[in-house]
Amino acid sequence: MAAHSDIVRQDLKTQRRLTLPSVAVIFLFGLVPLLIVMAYSFMKPAVYGGVEPELSLEAYVSFLFQRDLFDDTLVFSADYLLIFLRTALFAMVATLTCLLIGFPTAYYMATRPESQRNRWVLLITIPFWSNLLVRTIAILFIIRDDGPINAGLMALGIIDAPLPILFSNTAIVAGLFYSFLPFMILPIYSSIERFDFQLVEAGYDLYARRWQVLRHIILPIAKPGIITGSVLVFIPAFGAYVTPLILGGGNHMMIGDLIALQFRAARNWPLGAAFSMILMAFVLILLILQIRKNPREALHG
Amino acid sequence: MRQSVRQEAAQTGRGGALSVEAVTKWFGTYRALDAVSLEIRSNEFFTLLGPSGCGKTTLLRMIAGFESSSEGRILLDGNPISSLPPYERPINTVFQSYALFPHMTVAANVGFGLKMQGRAEAEIADTVREMLRLVQLDHLAERKVAQLSGGQQQRVALARALAPRPKVLLLDEPLSALDLKLRQAMQIELKRLQRELGISFVFVTHDQEEALTMSDRIAVMSEGRLLQVGSPEDIYERPVNRFVADFIGETNFIEGTLDKTGSVFTTRTGAKLRVGKQGDADAGEATLAIRPEQLHLVKSAKQNTLPGAIESVVYFGTDSHVYVRCDGGLNLVVREQNSRGGVSALREGQPIHVEVPADTSRILKG
Ligand SMILES: Nc1ncnc2c1ncn2[C@@H]1O[C@H](COP(=O)(O)OP(=O)(O)OP(=O)(O)O)[C@@H](O)[C@H]1O
Ligand SMILES: [Mg+2]
Numbered sequence: 001m002a003a004h005s006d007i008v009r010q011d012l013k014t015q016r017r018l019t020l021p022s023v024a025v026i027f028l029f030g031l032v033p034l035l036i037v038m039a040y041s042f043m044k045p046a047v048y049g050g051v052e053p054e055l056s057l058e059a060y061v062s063f064l065f066q067r068d069l070f071d072d073t074l075v076f077s078a079d080y081l082l083i084f085l086r087t088a089l090f091a092m093v094a095t096l097t098c099l100l101i102g103f104p105t106a107y108y109m110a111t112r113p114e115s116q117r118n119r120w121v122l123l124i125t126i127p128f129w130s131n132l133l134v135r136t137i138a139i140l141f142i143i144r145d146d147g148p149i150n151a152g153l154m155a156l157g158i159i160d161a162p163l164p165i166l167f168s169n170t171a172i173v174a175g176l177f178y179s180f181l182p183f184m185i186l187p188i189y190s191s192i193e194r195f196d197f198q199l200v201e202a203g204y205d206l207y208a209r210r211w212q213v214l215r216h217i218i219l220p221i222a223k224p225g226i227i228t229g230s231v232l233v234f235i236p237a238f239g240a241y242v243t244p245l246i247l248g249g250g251n252h253m254m255i256g257d258l259i260a261l262q263f264r265a266a267r268n269w270p271l272g273a274a275f276s277m278i279l280m281a282f283v284l285i286l287l288i289l290q291i292r293k294n295p296r297e298a299l300h301g
Numbered sequence: 302m303r304q305s306v307r308q309e310a311a312q313t314g315r316g317g318a319l320s321v322e323a324v325t326k327w328f329g330t331y332r333a334l335d336a337v338s339l340e341i342r343s344n345e346f347f348t349l350l351g352p353s354g355c356g357k358t359t360l361l362r363m364i365a366g367f368e369s370s371s372e373g374r375i376l377l378d379g380n381p382i383s384s385l386p387p388y389e390r391p392i393n394t395v396f397q398s399y400a401l402f403p404h405m406t407v408a409a410n411v412g413f414g415l416k417m418q419g420r421a422e423a424e425i426a427d428t429v430r431e432m433l434r435l436v437q438l439d440h441l442a443e444r445k446v447a448q449l450s451g452g453q454q455q456r457v458a459l460a461r462a463l464a465p466r467p468k469v470l471l472l473d474e475p476l477s478a479l480d481l482k483l484r485q486a487m488q489i490e491l492k493r494l495q496r497e498l499g500i501s502f503v504f505v506t507h508d509q510e511e512a513l514t515m516s517d518r519i520a521v522m523s524e525g526r527l528l529q530v531g532s533p534e535d536i537y538e539r540p541v542n543r544f545v546a547d548f549i550g551e552t553n554f555i556e557g558t559l560d561k562t563g564s565v566f567t568t569r570t571g572a573k574l575r576v577g578k579q580g581d582a583d584a585g586e587a588t589l590a591i592r593p594e595q596l597h598l599v600k601s602a603k604q605n606t607l608p609g610a611i612e613s614v615v616y617f618g619t620d621s622h623v624y625v626r627c628d629g630g631l632n633l634v635v636r637e638q639n640s641r642g643g644v645s646a647l648r649e650g651q652p653i654h655v656e657v658p659a660d661t662s663r664i665l666k667g
Contacts, residue, residue, distance in 0.1 A: 198396055198400040199400050199402060199403075201367055201387070201394075201400070202394070202400040202401075202402070203413075203417075204367070204386065204388050205365060205388070205392075206388075206393065206413050206414035206417055206462075206465065207388045207414055207417040207465065208388060208413075208417045209388060209417075212417055216413070216417075217402060
């Protein structure tokens with residue numbers, strides 16, 4: 001007994017030593033930058049970008065308030081908050097659209113013969129072979145005034161003038177939807193792929209109709225995949241920067257653009273850093289709520 | 302107070318009668334069922350028996366509504382049901398792999414059918430409680446099904462299929478995943494439930510012993526065709542052909558010819574055996590079939606014996622199987638009661654004679 005537990009302890013020690021390099025990498029490239037951003041958010045902006053090493057809550061205060069130009073009093077201002085809320089709304093609509101399209105797609109894939117499934121997974125991942133910028137510009141070409149959508153609709157005589165899709169909210173949501181759809185499909189697919197389709201038969205046998213089988217049997221079992229997919233789409237959609245920049249034409253700012261703006265044109269690094277921290281905190285709160293609601297199911301695909 | 306399920310069933314005797322009329326099923330170019338016709342009576346324990354791949358599951362799935370028939374039709378109490386989807390047939394299935402809903406508790410599984418039928422909450426709760434008591438699982442109602450043993454899952458599957466009170470219950474090898482002890486207990490349990498609830502059971506198995514002990518009637522199938530339908534006694538004592546005789550229990554086959562009178566059988570080695578009058582057997586090439594327990598070992602040759610030598614003796618508790626090599630390469634198995642004595646005195650290679658009683662041997666065509 002004693003010898004055995006000695007070996008186990010020895011094993012654990014070795015394992016811990018073996019994981020050390022990866023822990024170090026995560027610390028260096030994950031945690032340290034985060035700490036730097038956090039530190040910057042509590043400092044004062046320097047004139048030409050960068051920060052003055054001086055403690056200040058100014059950045060956080062200016063998320064909700066504006067200083068009056070003349071008497072320096074704080075006035076509530078919803079400008080940033082609105083951008084923040086709009087971002088949340090866009091991300092939410094994009095996530096729901098992904099779910100609506102992604103679920104039937106994943107279901108279709110999972111019900112193909114086993115030999116064909118890998119082919120489908122491959123097809124779904126093809127967009128990832130090119131980078132996000134390229135894909136976003138491709139979307140731009142598709143939805144612009146003389147792009148195939150408008151050209152097609154006009155050729156069919158459905159519309160007289162091109163629909164102004166580009167540089168609209170619709171364009172941004174469509175871009176987010178397209179960019180992150182695979183993140184929704186793949187986790188759902190993997191949760192349905194292992195699904196025992198005899199359960200569907202058992203459902204029909206026990207007097208359930210089609211939609212009842214979907215609601216009471218398929219959806220609950222696919223739920224972990226749906227949750228994972230939603231989280232995986234919502235988080236990058238929430239922090240998206242390229243998509244609103246290109247498809248929104250700068251008219252419809254999302255939080256990602258706002259952060260970029262502070263670091264570049266506005267040269268207010270602490271404000272940008274503070275926005276980043278607020279964004280992160282928001283996502284973190286959502287995740288914690290999710291995990292507390294579904295302790296075991298959350299984040300398993 | 303609601304009537305108990307048992308009383309209600311006993312009063313109405315609701316077990317459905319099924320007619321399967323010339324049902325044929327093609328899978329592409331493969332014919333899984335070939336013009337199968339069956340009558341399953343109300344409140345009957347009916348068993349489909351046959352080797353793997355003979356089409357038992359296919360037939361069951363067609364009765365349940367998961368598979369459509371290529372030709373023929375199925376009627377329940379005289380009404381055609383072939384075009385109804387499964388959820389409109391008052392027929393439930395106990396799946397071989399149980400197919401319990403993993404995300405639900407035991408109680409939710411059992412109540413699922415009732416819920417889908419739109420029954421009232423209180424009625425569902427009552428019935429679930431009663432069903433769980435019936436299968437002796439009332440203490441596990443709130444467990445998730447993954448936390449149950451195989452035998453317990455089996456009972457949940459049974460309770461779930463019985464709860465909506467179907468007219469017919471289909472069971473596809475429900476006991477095959479259980480170990481021997483549990484299987485025997487469940488056999489008795491199933492039989493009891495069927496009698497108490499008054500539901501027609503269609504039971505699929507490839508275990509002939511299970512079929513013999515449980516069934517009111519048995520249908521023996523092979524390669525998509527129905528070979529024989531009858532009581533366990535019919536099937537065991539009066540198999541219609543060599544396949545059935547071979548499949549149900551152990552049988553010795555002796556090749557030879559039957560004379561014109563139909564009462565004398567000549568083996569390949571020329572030995573003459575008197576056989577009981579066979580109604581339907583023709584003269585000519587024939588096979589004599591006889592069960593091991595109907596053969597007897599005798600010390601010296603007399604009428605209706607075949608000479609041979611002991612090859613081996615296998616002890617089986619109450620009886621022993623004695624393997625005898627007869628002349629002409631014929632091997633026979635004789636089952637002797639150990640209580641009769643004398644079996645333990647048998648030695649390998651010892652000359653012996655096997656008596657083939659005329660009244661228990663059967664002549665089969667083919
Ligand atoms: N969906 C299908 N497509 C093609 N062939 C099938 C299909 N289902 C069954 N078969 C074939 O039909 C035949 C009968 O199958 P079935 O499952 O009814 O056999 P079974 O008697 O239940 O056998 P077992 O005892 O092994 O369960 C088999 O040869 C099987 O390969
Ligand atoms: Mg089968």
